[in-house]
Amino acid sequence: MNIAFIDLAQQQARIRNKIDAGLTAVLNHGAYIMGPEVSALESRLGKWTKAVHNISCSSGTDALLLALHGLELQPGQGVIVPSFTFAASAEVMPIMGAIPIFAEVETDSFNLDPNKLEAVLAAGQAANIDVVGIIGVGLFGQPANYDAIRTFANAHDLWLIDDAAQSFGAQWQGRPVGQLADVTCTSFFPAKPLGAYGDGGAVFTDDDKIADIIRSCRIHGMGKDKYENIRIGMTGRLDSMQAVVLDAKLDIFEEELALRQAVADRYQTLIGDIVEAPRLAAGATSSWAQYCIKLPKASDRDHVIKHLGASGVPTAIYYPVPMHQQPPYKEFPQSQCGLGVTVDLCRRVLALPMHPYLDEAQQQHIAAELRNAL
Numbered sequence: 080m081n082i083a084f085i086d087l088a089q090q091q092a093r094i095r096n097k098i099d100a101g102l103t104a105v106l107n108h109g110a111y112i113m114g115p116e117v118s119a120l121e122s123r124l125g126k127w128t129k130a131v132h133n134i135s136c137s138s139g140t141d142a143l144l145l146a147l148h149g150l151e152l153q154p155g156q157g158v159i160v161p162s163f164t165f166a167a168s169a170e171v172m173p174i175m176g177a178i179p180i181f182a183e184v185e186t187d188s189f190n191l192d193p194n195k196l197e198a199v200l201a202a203g204q205a206a207n208i209d210v211v212g213i214i215g216v217g218l219f220g221q222p223a224n225y226d227a228i229r230t231f232a233n234a235h236d237l238w239l240i241d242d243a244a245q246s247f248g249a250q251w252q253g254r255p256v257g258q259l260a261d262v263t264c265t266s267f268f269p270a271k272p273l274g275a276y277g278d279g280g281a282v283f284t285d286d287d288k289i290a291d292i293i294r295s296c297r298i299h300g301m302g303k304d305k306y307e308n309i310r311i312g313m314t315g316r317l318d319s320m321q322a323v324v325l326d327a328k329l330d331i332f333e334e335e336l337a338l339r340q341a342v343a344d345r346y347q348t349l350i351g352d353i354v355e356a357p358r359l360a361a362g363a364t365s366s367w368a369q370y371c372i373k374l375p376k377a378s379d380r381d382h383v384i385k386h387l388g389a390s391g392v393p394t395a396i397y398y399p400v401p402m403h404q405q406p407p408y409k410e411f412p413q414s415q416c417g418l419g420v421t422v423d424l425c426r427r428v429l430a431l432p433m434h435p436y437l438d439e440a441q442q443q444h445i446a447a448e449l450r451n452a453l
């Protein structure tokens with residue numbers, strides 16, 4: 080049995096006709112960038128996020144950069160961010176001349192630990208850094224605990240970004256991603272729960288001023304037109320062809336989220352007794368971008384990966400090295416409570432195949448081979 084880690088082909092077969100027709104329409108009208116499909120997509124995204132401003136852009140990384148422009152982050156200022164995340168969450172600060180301050184995560188949700196925010200803020204203050212905000216990440220699809228993080232942020236006058244590159248479509252206490260932070264960013268990288276066939280992303284906010292700056296920065300800091308440049312910006316626009324793909328995928332997105340949840344439930348039943356399967360917090364839903372298990376402490380992860388690979392089961396490690404141990408990030412401040420949970424997760428996590436069309440027989444094979452490997 081050869082199993083796909085992420086299977087985009089079955090999904091494409093369902094929506095291919097709509098994509099073909101949409102791409103033909105773009106070829107005919109010729110508005111390749113930010114054409115009518117892009118504005119239609121933005122209003123459709125708003126139905127999911129309930130945000131006032133739904134601004135498409137060129138990638139999840141650019142969404143984070145645009146959010147930082149919108150929040151007027153200044154060089155030398157500090158932003159709290161988990162170390163257990165994809166590089167982009169932290170990379171955008173040094174790009175802006177600012178400083179990431181690495182925070183600890185919870186061992187079961189993989190997300191920012193609200194109880195350890197005091198210790199990370201203290202690390203920034205001890206280094207004489209003006210800490211202005213927090214980037215929470217909805218890692219693997221589940222939003223962070225934004226109620227507790229918001230309480231902390233308000234108490235310390237910090238703004239809040241939700242890096243929802245992996246968690247678009249999820250909810251926290253009945254509120255959708257898009258409503259959990261001052262600014263929310265997502266990615267439409269092809270492997271994401273809502274993925275395009277190229278790079279893309281979006282920024283969501285209810286704040287008019289932030290949205291104005293983001294729209295301006297998306298096109299080189301434009302003023303009344305793109306040849307009036309009133310601030311330093313970037314090129315951050317979305318292609319019309321990517322909007323066509325995303326529109327077709329949105330037709331089946333709700334159904335796919337339910338299918339992903341069913342896959343996660345089946346995994347829980349099949350392997351919940353041999354590994355620590357990912358757990359959702361009470362009141363949280365996940366878009367299950369990844370299904371990341373924690374192997375028992377004493378197990379040999381390389382052996383498990385090799386055994387599964389030889390049995391037709393691809394795996395991935397998200398993430399093998401925490402951000403605070405990556406060479407360009409080593410000198411940035413780290414939480415005063417240490418990052419022991421993060422380091423332990425990097426040693427033990429393993430992502431199993433996850434996509435809406437994974438069937439029961441495939442999951443039984445994965446579970447049996449994982450059991451054999453352990």
Ligand SMILES: Cc1ncc(COP(=O)(O)O)c(C=O)c1O
Nearest residue numbers: 138139140165167168244266268
């Ligand atoms: C948590 C997180 N943040 C940001 C990004 C960046 O998104 P993109 O690859 O679209 O730039 C990703 C994408 O992999 C991600 O997983």
